[in-house]
Amino acid sequence: MKITLLTGKTFDISEAFDFDIKIVQSSVSRKLTLRIDAKEHIPVLSIPKYCSQKRAVAFVNENMDWIVNSLGRLPQIKQFADGDSFLLFGQKVTIRHNADARRGVWLEDNILNVSGNQEFLHRRVRDYIKKRAADEFYKISADYAKRLGQKLSGVSIKDTKSRWGSCSVLHHINYSWRIALAPDYVIDYLMAHEVSHLKHPDHSPRFWACVADLYPDWKQGHDWLKKHGKSLYSYA
Ligand SMILES: [Zn+2]
Numbered sequence: 244m245k246i247t248l249l250t251g252k253t254f255d256i257s258e259a260f261d262f263d264i265k266i267v268q269s270s271v272s273r274k275l276t277l278r279i280d281a282k283e284h285i286p287v288l289s290i291p292k293y294c295s296q297k298r299a300v301a302f303v304n305e306n307m308d309w310i311v312n313s314l315g316r317l318p319q320i321k322q323f324a325d326g327d328s329f330l331l332f333g334q335k336v337t338i339r340h341n342a343d344a345r346r347g348v349w350l351e352d353n354i355l356n357v358s359g360n361q362e363f364l365h366r367r368v369r370d371y372i373k374k375r376a377a378d379e380f381y382k383i384s385a386d387y388a389k390r391l392g393q394k395l396s397g398v399s400i401k402d403t404k405s406r407w408g409s410c411s412v413l414h415h416i417n418y419s420w421r422i423a424l425a426p427d428y429v430i431d432y433l434m435a436h437e438v439s440h441l442k443h444p445d446h447s448p449r450f451w452a453c454v455a456d457l458y459p460d461w462k463q464g465h466d467w468l469k470k471h472g473k474s475l476y477s478y479a
Pocket of ligand 1: 436440445446
């Protein structure tokens with residue numbers, strides 16, 4: 244986010260990060276401090292009266308592990324709600340609750356319309372994402388498998404918290420539905436990773452060469468997942 248400082252200047256570090264961060268300015272403290280707003284599920288950066296954006300970005304980067312770990316430890320309290328905006332299969336969408344419609348959940352341009360009772364909205368959105376993930380992830384994985392000359396027997400969507408994907412000896416791949424909320428290059432990387440395991444059941448140099456062959460931009464997705472993966476758990 245950006246704020247207008249006491250000095251009248253605008254302060255914006257949102258460009259530097261892939262996640263939301265709230266900034267507040269302290270008129271008394273001379274130090275930069277970070278805390279977690281558990282309710283909003285976002286880090287809050289408090290900056291002193293005089294602070295450059297460069298210094299703030301560096302400070303957040305230095306504390307990235309702490310931020311990711313702290314967010315990961317929070318109970319998953321956040322539910323999908325009317326007005327929420329988030330990435331879905333690489334597209335920024337906004338939820339619109341449309342109580343009287345009788346169409347379930349449907350996407351129109353960037354609006355994710357959800358009908359029915361408010362209390363069921365979260366589950367409806369989650370079920371919609373899981374269902375679409377089964378199709379989208381199968382398509383991407385099947386395409387990669389074909390390029391490798393490997394058989395893919397199927398794709399399942401899971402709610403696992405310990406891993407983003409896994410691959411069985413029977414050539415069946417499981418994905419966490421939450422990966423649908425990651426940037427598209429992360430999705431492409433993860434699928435290339437799991438499909439490469441059909442050929443190489445290890446993390447050998449040959450395995451990584453295979454990943455790079457399927458998806459040359461793999462490093463960006465790999466690093467994002469390592470750095471921000473836990474942020475995908477903000478939704479219950
Ligand atoms: Zn692996």
